[in-house]
Amino acid sequence: MYIKLSDFTGVLEEGDTLLMSHEEFLAGGKSITGVPVTITPDGSEPVEIDMNDEINRLEVEAQT
Amino acid sequence: MNILTRYGIIPASTVRFEPILLKHDAGLMDFSVTGATNLYWVFPDGTTSTAIRPAKTVDAGITKVYCDNWDSPSLVLSDNDTNSIFTGSLADLQGKLIGTLYLSHCTNVTGSLADLQGKLTGSLSLDACVKVTGSLADLQGKLIGTLNLYRCANITGSLADLQGKITNTLCLSNLVNVHGVYTPIGAGTPAYTYLSNTGLSASDMDATLINYANAEIPKSNGTFTADGMTRTSASDTAIATLVGRGWTVSGLTKI
Numbered sequence: 232m233y234i235k236l237s238d239f240t241g242v243l244e245e246g247d248t249l250l251m252s253h254e255e256f257l258a259g260g261k262s263i264t265g266v267p268v269t270i271t272p273d274g275s276e277p278v279e280i281d282m283n284d285e286i287n288r289l290e291v292e293a294q295t
Numbered sequence: 296m297n298i299l300t301r302y303g304i305i306p307a308s309t310v311r312f313e314p315i316l317l318k319h320d321a322g323l324m325d326f327s328v329t330g331a332t333n334l335y336w337v338f339p340d341g342t343t344s345t346a347i348r349p350a351k352t353v354d355a356g357i358t359k360v361y362c363d364n365w366d367s368p369s370l371v372l373s374d375n376d377t378n379s380i381f382t383g384s385l386a387d388l389q390g391k392l393i394g395t396l397y398l399s400h401c402t403n404v405t406g407s408l409a410d411l412q413g414k415l416t417g418s419l420s421l422d423a424c425v426k427v428t429g430s431l432a433d434l435q436g437k438l439i440g441t442l443n444l445y446r447c448a449n450i451t452g453s454l455a456d457l458q459g460k461i462t463n464t465l466c467l468s469n470l471v472n473v474h475g476v477y478t479p480i481g482a483g484t485p486a487y488t489y490l491s492n493t494g495l496s497a498s499d500m501d502a503t504l505i506n507y508a509n510a511e512i513p514k515s516n517g518t519f520t521a522d523g524m525t526r527t528s529a530s531d532t533a534i535a536t537l538v539g540r541g542w543t544v545s546g547l548t549k550i
Contacts, residue, residue: 253535253538256534256538257535261535264549264550265548266548267523267547267548268548268549269543269545270534270545272543277518280518
């Protein structure tokens, strides 16, 4: 799950990802090491993309 | 023009190029061909179709597909929901295709990327084609649309082999033997990039991110996902630049 930078205690559970905005990244988030980080423009959770759905999208796109 | 047609031996309308042979088990033969002229299917039971996507339930055997323009860059051959009953090889395509090939979930397809003879210029998706082998270099850097080799664990090579032309999706997740640096050329920045659990080093990742940020033709609102991968402070500025352009950068651990 995503853990917002404001809720980050310095440790993440396995499988968790630290989430921050562009502004937070520039303001010091970029210095955080040792944990997986996701940066989005506004700090909102990214839309999870299911690869099977993605592949279907590509195939449909190619046929239209 | 075919010589038989030129001299009036047989009418042009009946001349077809050599077929592509699709070997399959029994089940739904759901291949389609779009962008073809004079498309003609011959199924193992002898029945035929001219439909783009016949969706025919077939016995095990070989379906022959004829058309006059396998060498069209806009032609798309797709397995759709044929999936695991397709038992052929990439070699069966005889290097005829130069457009787009989708064989996603064809878990029993065999062959090497080299069998495509470096001719594809559109897109290639072999998601979950776990028996396919070869190197990214075999594609000869011609693809400009999508390259999806998700879960094709036998594929090797360097991102540099792609020659920076991919514009839509670059998905190489779980290819542990793929490494190197992607450098966009012109508009060749993928809008969607998936490099999770690959063989890229932290310096490969840094350089790729820097190259995306410094692309000759900058792209906005992209997605760069690299779960399980690392980077260093060398890519701090590149990430800031990309996210400032609306990108989402996911999964990287700074070391």
